[in-house]
Amino acid sequence: MMTESMMPSHSPLTDGPFAQWRRWTDGDGLHIDVRGLAPPGPIVAIIELIESIEISTPVIVHHERDPTMLYPELSELGWTAARIDGEPGEVRLRLERSP
Amino acid sequence: MTGVAGTFLGGATSRLLPASIPFRYFGAAVAFHVAAWVALIQGADAMPRFAGGLGWPLAALHLTTLGVLAMSAIGASLQLLPVATRQPVAAARWPAAIWWIYTPGVAVAAAGMGTGIIALLAAGGGAIVVALIVYAIVLARNLIGAKGMPAVVAHGWAAFASLVVVLATAASLVGTYVGAPGLARGPALALHIPVAAYGFMGMLALGLSYILVPMFALSPAPADRWALASLALAVAALLLAAAAAFGVATQPLRIAAIAAGSAAVVVHLRLMTAALATGLRRELGRSFRLVRIAWACLIASLPVALAVALDVPFDGTTALFGLVVIGGWLLTFLLGILQRIVPFLASMHAVRGARGEKRRPPTPSSLTAERPLAVHFACHLAALALLAFAIVGDSAAAARAGALVGTAGAVAFAAFFAIALRRMAGPASAAPAA
Numbered sequence: 011m012m013t014e015s016m017m018p019s020h021s022p023l024t025d026g027p028f029a030q031w032r033r034w035t036d037g038d039g040l041h042i043d044v045r046g047l048a049p050p051g052p053i054v055a056i057i058e059l060i061e062s063i064e065i066s067t068p069v070i071v072h073h074e075r076d077p078t079m080l081y082p083e084l085s086e087l088g089w090t091a092a093r094i095d096g097e098p099g100e101v102r103l104r105l106e107r108s109p
Numbered sequence: 110m111t112g113v114a115g116t117f118l119g120g121a122t123s124r125l126l127p128a129s130i131p132f133r134y135f136g137a138a139v140a141f142h143v144a145a146w147v148a149l150i151q152g153a154d155a156m157p158r159f160a161g162g163l164g165w166p167l168a169a170l171h172l173t174t175l176g177v178l179a180m181s182a183i184g185a186s187l188q189l190l191p192v193a194t195r196q197p198v199a200a201a202r203w204p205a206a207i208w209w210i211y212t213p214g215v216a217v218a219a220a221g222m223g224t225g226i227i228a229l230l231a232a233g234g235g236a237i238v239v240a241l242i243v244y245a246i247v248l249a250r251n252l253i254g255a256k257g258m259p260a261v262v263a264h265g266w267a268a269f270a271s272l273v274v275v276l277a278t279a280a281s282l283v284g285t286y287v288g289a290p291g292l293a294r295g296p297a298l299a300l301h302i303p304v305a306a307y308g309f310m311g312m313l314a315l316g317l318s319y320i321l322v323p324m325f326a327l328s329p330a331p332a333d334r335w336a337l338a339s340l341a342l343a344v345a346a347l348l349l350a351a352a353a354a355f356g357v358a359t360q361p362l363r364i365a366a367i368a369a370g371s372a373a374v375v376v377h378l379r380l381m382t383a384a385l386a387t388g389l390r391r392e393l394g395r396s397f398r399l400v401r402i403a404w405a406c407l408i409a410s411l412p413v414a415l416a417v418a419l420d421v422p423f424d425g426t427t428a429l430f431g432l433v434v435i436g437g438w439l440l441t442f443l444l445g446i447l448q449r450i451v452p453f454l455a456s457m458h459a460v461r462g463a464r465g466e467k468r469r470p471p472t473p474s475s476l477t478a479e480r481p482l483a484v485h486f487a488c489h490l491a492a493l494a495l496l497a498f499a500i501v502g503d504s505a506a507a508a509r510a511g512a513l514v515g516t517a518g519a520v521a522f523a524a525f526f527a528i529a530l531r532r533m534a535g536p537a538s539a540a541p542a543a
Contacts, residue, residue, distance in 0.1 A: 048257060048330050049257070049320060049324070050323050050328075050329075051329055053327065054323075054328060054388075058327075061389065079192070079324060082456035082457055085470050085473075086472045086474060
């Protein structure tokens with residue numbers, strides 16, 4: 011019964027649902043743009059990214075709202091968040107591993 | 110650049126209610142949880158063959174449904190629905206006002222049910238109806254103009270419509286005791302029970318699951334079309350059950366309702382198990398063992414409902430149905446979710462200390478006291494098993510033992526809650542400089 015569309019066929023850790031979600035690298039770190047994703051998509055995309063990187067690169071998040079429910083997850087994983095300047099209407103965060 | 114604490118609450122204030130709002134609802138639910146089990150100790154003799162009427166089993170039932178389930182559902186919906194609807198609750202004073210009317214109302218009404226003092230039942234019932242009407246208005250205002258998550262919003266509307274029916278039938282049932290009935294007691298009860306359990310509380314539980322389960326499992330939100338299909342089947346089931354309540358083709362309509370409800374449950378649970386299977390977080394611990402047991406009880410409630418519909422010749426069918434639906438499904442599900450959501454929300458809110466200073470938030474795991482939860486887990490399941498045995502064997506002694514064990518579990522859960530609050534308010538490291 012309707013299993014194909016209900017069960018993703020990939021492994022989330024290696025080929026996760028958001029693995030290719032608008033990511034790029036810039037001078038200030040790894041960027042991810044989660045605007046347009048329905049909750050909890052942004053949290054999943056961000057956690058998926060930070061769990062996949064081994065070097066201590068900052069992650070810059072481009073969001074359309076303050077992701078309040080992300081912070082307990084970040085804190086659990088040993089990361090901190092700080093708000094930085096972004097475009098009008100954008101919430102931009104800089105995530106870093108806690109020292 | 111703003112530090113971590115500033116980020117936490119900077120824009121969150123637009124959607125997050127103050128911590129005192131959800132935690133006062135959860136705190137009251139935790140207290141009523143203990144009270145419900147204590148009331149059941151008092152009513153243990155009548156519990157195995159309980160099928161309605163004033164007394165301590167009725168008080169225990171409503172301390173659970175109104176005091177624990179609806180109380181938590183109101184607190185959780187006020188906190189979480191704005192995430193789905195992308196618009197804040199209009200003003201914090203209304204959720205606070207609802208609590209101040211609703212909480213004493215539940216206590217007084219339960220005392221009236223237990224003691225048989227009609228004046229208490231009428232006064233408490235009146236307060237509950239007023240509080241839930243205000244809640245329904247707050248809920249509807251938040252759902253109107255919702256901008257996201259159509260499946261969650263649609264479940265919210267189904268819960269709203271169910272709440273209207275529940276309030277009308279509850280007022281009618283209380284009216285029979287004070288000599289001012291609206292509907293006849295039979296149809297009112299036949300409407301009240303399925304619409305309260307599967308409609309109001311069930312639709313909130315299923316709808317909020319589409320936020321909470323993916324959030325805790327770290328998986329994408331389930332496809333809206335399937336969640337809406339599940340909802341459509343559930344609403345059809347509720348409408349069929351409501352039609353059956355008025356005495357026309359009662360048995361065929363109830364069987365059709367159970368069939369539609371079964372299909373709704375199958376679709377919902379497929380979505381939930383898919384979310385758990387594909388999430389980044391595979392090990393969700395004791396809390397989700399309770400959630401899985403609750404889902405099993407949701408499934409089990411359907412054949413028991415069929416037994417009720419078919420008038421199976423067993424005196425304990427009604428009590429068994431209540432135990433499986435309220436204790437097995439809704440209460441077990443809620444307690445599983447609460448033990449995750451309380452530390453999670455506490456971590457979100459703990460970023461500002463009591464004096465408003467900024468600080469690094471504690472982790473949810475550091476706010477979770479595992480030992481009380483382990484005690485609660487064992488006691489809760491043992492209590493449910495003893496109550497099931499009490500009903501099947503018509504044993505008041507087993508019912509009393511189950512209620513005593515349940516009380517111990519509820520006290521352990523209260524300890525977990527108190528420890529989370531104490532740790533939330535306690536000293537934490539200062540936020541790093543931006």
